Amino acid sequence: MAHSDLTTRRDSAGETTAVPEPGTGNDARTAGPVPAGMRRVPVVPLLIVSSVALLVSLPAGTMFGPTHISFADVVDVWQARITGGADGSVEDRIVWNIRAPRVILAAIVGGGLAVAGTIVQTLVRNPLADPYLLGVSAGASVGATAVITLGVLAAAGTWAISAGAMIGAVLAAIAVFGITLSQGGLTPLRLVLTGTVLASAFSAMASYLVFRSAEPQMAQGVLFWLLGSLARASWEQLLLPLVVLVAVLVPLVLIRGWLDGLLTGADVAEGLGVPVARLRIVLFVSQAVLVGVMVAVSGAIGFVGLIIPHVARLLVGPLHGRLLPVAAVLGALFLVWVDVAARVLAPPQDIPLSVVTGIVGAPVFLVLLGRRRYRFGGES
Amino acid sequence: MNIHLQARGLACGRGRHSVLRDVDLTVPRGGRVALVGPNGSGKSTLLRALTGVDRPHAGEVLLKGRPLASFTARERARQMAVVSQHEAPPADLLVRELVALGRLPHRSPWSSEPVDDHAMAALERLDLAHFADRAVDQLSGGELRRVLLARALAQDVDLLVLDEPTNHLDLRHQHELLATVRDLDVTVIAAIHDLHLAARYLDEVVVLHQGRVHGVGDPEEALSAERVAEVFGVHVARVRHPVTGRLHLLVEPEEVVVDPARAMPG
Numbered sequence: 026m027a028h029s030d031l032t033t034r035r036d037s038a039g040e041t042t043a044v045p046e047p048g049t050g051n052d053a054r055t056a057g058p059v060p061a062g063m064r065r066v067p068v069v070p071l072l073i074v075s076s077v078a079l080l081v082s083l084p085a086g087t088m089f090g091p092t093h094i095s096f097a098d099v100v101d102v103w104q105a106r107i108t109g110g111a112d113g114s115v116e117d118r119i120v121w122n123i124r125a126p127r128v129i130l131a132a133i134v135g136g137g138l139a140v141a142g143t144i145v146q147t148l149v150r151n152p153l154a155d156p157y158l159l160g161v162s163a164g165a166s167v168g169a170t171a172v173i174t175l176g177v178l179a180a181a182g183t184w185a186i187s188a189g190a191m192i193g194a195v196l197a198a199i200a201v202f203g204i205t206l207s208q209g210g211l212t213p214l215r216l217v218l219t220g221t222v223l224a225s226a227f228s229a230m231a232s233y234l235v236f237r238s239a240e241p242q243m244a245q246g247v248l249f250w251l252l253g254s255l256a257r258a259s260w261e262q263l264l265l266p267l268v269v270l271v272a273v274l275v276p277l278v279l280i281r282g283w284l285d286g287l288l289t290g291a292d293v294a295e296g297l298g299v300p301v302a303r304l305r306i307v308l309f310v311s312q313a314v315l316v317g318v319m320v321a322v323s324g325a326i327g328f329v330g331l332i333i334p335h336v337a338r339l340l341v342g343p344l345h346g347r348l349l350p351v352a353a354v355l356g357a358l359f360l361v362w363v364d365v366a367a368r369v370l371a372p373p374q375d376i377p378l379s380v381v382t383g384i385v386g387a388p389v390f391l392v393l394l395g396r397r398r399y400r401f402g403g404e405s
Numbered sequence: 406m407n408i409h410l411q412a413r414g415l416a417c418g419r420g421r422h423s424v425l426r427d428v429d430l431t432v433p434r435g436g437r438v439a440l441v442g443p444n445g446s447g448k449s450t451l452l453r454a455l456t457g458v459d460r461p462h463a464g465e466v467l468l469k470g471r472p473l474a475s476f477t478a479r480e481r482a483r484q485m486a487v488v489s490q491h492e493a494p495p496a497d498l499l500v501r502e503l504v505a506l507g508r509l510p511h512r513s514p515w516s517s518e519p520v521d522d523h524a525m526a527a528l529e530r531l532d533l534a535h536f537a538d539r540a541v542d543q544l545s546g547g548e549l550r551r552v553l554l555a556r557a558l559a560q561d562v563d564l565l566v567l568d569e570p571t572n573h574l575d576l577r578h579q580h581e582l583l584a585t586v587r588d589l590d591v592t593v594i595a596a597i598h599d600l601h602l603a604a605r606y607l608d609e610v611v612v613l614h615q616g617r618v619h620g621v622g623d624p625e626e627a628l629s630a631e632r633v634a635e636v637f638g639v640h641v642a643r644v645r646h647p648v649t650g651r652l653h654l655l656v657e658p659e660e661v662v663v664d665p666a667r668a669m670p671g
Contacts, residue, residue: 298482
């Protein structure tokens with residue numbers, strides 16, 4: 026590092042004597058040392074440490090709740106269950122039937138939203154995009170609100186809200202996709218415009234459904250769902266989100282070279298042999314499926330899909346072979362502990378997860394914003 | 406003649422309006438062609454059609470005798486490298502990562518082998534190896550231009566297409582970059598503003614004007630004083646360097662009236 030800094034300074038000093046470059050000469054920037062935000066963390070140790078932390082956090086997370094259960098008891102329960110000898114005690118039922126699925130779902134949803142955020146940021150080439158940008162979650166909220174306030178899909182029982190949200194998400198994704206494609210292709214600008222406009226429209230529809238419902242209890246139910254909760258987690262609910270997360274993450278890590286190419290912009294990526302049009306469709310569908318499923322099982326949890334991809338990118342850089350797995354593990358780890366906080370901060374009530382992520386996330390994000398340079402409208 | 410790239414009856418433009426029409430162009434293998442013309446004459450537009458980024462409105466482009474439209478993006482990327490004028494890579498990408506993207510067409514997207522040998526070789530060739538671990542946003546505009554050329558070299562192809570490659574470069578690097586390109590033993594097509602650089606480093610000049618090819622030929626022939634006056638609206642005197650004997654263009658905005666009394670003898 027020291028050596029390259031020296032050569033750098035000499036080089037840029039030589040350049041200042043030459044013809045100045047209009048609009049681009051900025052020698053303070055050229056000669057300065059590498060800013061802290063640019064240092065990369067080695068990816069393999071980071072993945073190992075964060076994965077181990079996640080594996081410890083899963084049982085550890087089940088200690089917390091209205092009834093505190095000691096770590097030793099928790100370990101006993103997990104050991105007994107994994108080796109097949111459950112004792113059916115109160116601890117066993119609380120830890121295994123109620124908290125374990127909830128903690129695992131938190132990990133899956135956290136990972137899923139972080140991956141979705143990474144995908145959307147790559148798709149629209151903007152590090153400030155979040156997974157809810159393209160309207161899928163707003164569509165899901167219309168579906169869920171319709172279930173809560175109108176009682177549609179009552180036949181689906183406990184799955185009704187998830188089913189409603191899923192249907193809403195699918196319809197919204199099809200609308201955004203169709204309109205964007207018909208207006209000139211899945212370009213970043215078109216996607217952001219169409220997604221933002223349709224998201225507003227969907228939110229208005231959801232608001233109207235709440236407004237016309239007679240019972241205030243329903244409004245509260247909708248609000249609670251919108252802000253995100255894992256309180257309804259059950260073992261049967263885990264399979265679909267897990268399968269979707271793996272089914273999206275693994276192929277995207279495999280085609281990481283093409284995703285990296287897309288970082289340079291559509292024309293350049295095409296010049297590097299990336300099938301841009303098809304890749305954009307793959308990315309759109311991936312984020313739609315991920316967001317739809319995650320929102321269906323947990324509501325619209327905010328900030329995870331914005332901050333975690335950002336933190337991951339600060340740690341390991343923008344190349345997707347490193348970025349995607351790191352975002353997935355960090356997202357999982359983050360949401361497990363957010364959900365623990367949601368359970369213990371105001372017992373016996375559950376705090377909606379978006380409240381926790383917002384309170385934790387906003388200051389963290391402001392610190393990150395201060396550390397990093399952004400370009401916006403041609404200015405940095 | 407072994408033809409590398411050929412345009413036949415090409416009409417092209419962005420949107421529906423054709424900026425250029427009836428373009429016929431033949432680039433031999435190993436040829437080095439400069440596209441010159443005033444702002445808005447369609448240099449970039451023509452390059453976008455020649456590289457298959459935009460579909461031509463009429464006519465066709467043949468790459469090694471095969472219609473360019475029949476190439477997949479990947480096949481095309483193994484045949485030609487393009488350095489565009491307005492690329493803004495993400496600020497946090499490192500230089501060696503950016504240059505290694507030039508290897509994309511040659512590896513499967515899931516290969517994990519770090520093919521950085523070509524990338525580093527390309528960086529060294531342009532004397533940029535000490536930038537390898539720098540983030541893109543720590544480069545000056547001129548440094549970025551050279552890094553992007555390094556990526557094109559890493560692509561390891563025999564056709565380079567450059568859009569204003571010397572923009573943002575200081576004088577020494579303008580000459581160094583074009584000299585490097587000239588010595589590469591590849592076919593080159595470059596849109597270039599500076600007529601003197603075009604004449605010096607490229608073998609053939611194509612002058613674009615008012616939506617057509619106005620003239621083609623070797624630099625001396627294509628950049629005649631009359632044509633430069635008509636196309637660019639400036640007046641040039643073509644003089645020889647007193648030592649090297651090379652052609653230089655002296656530019657005056659207004660026509661210079663020669664006063665016989667003050668004319669220097671010889």
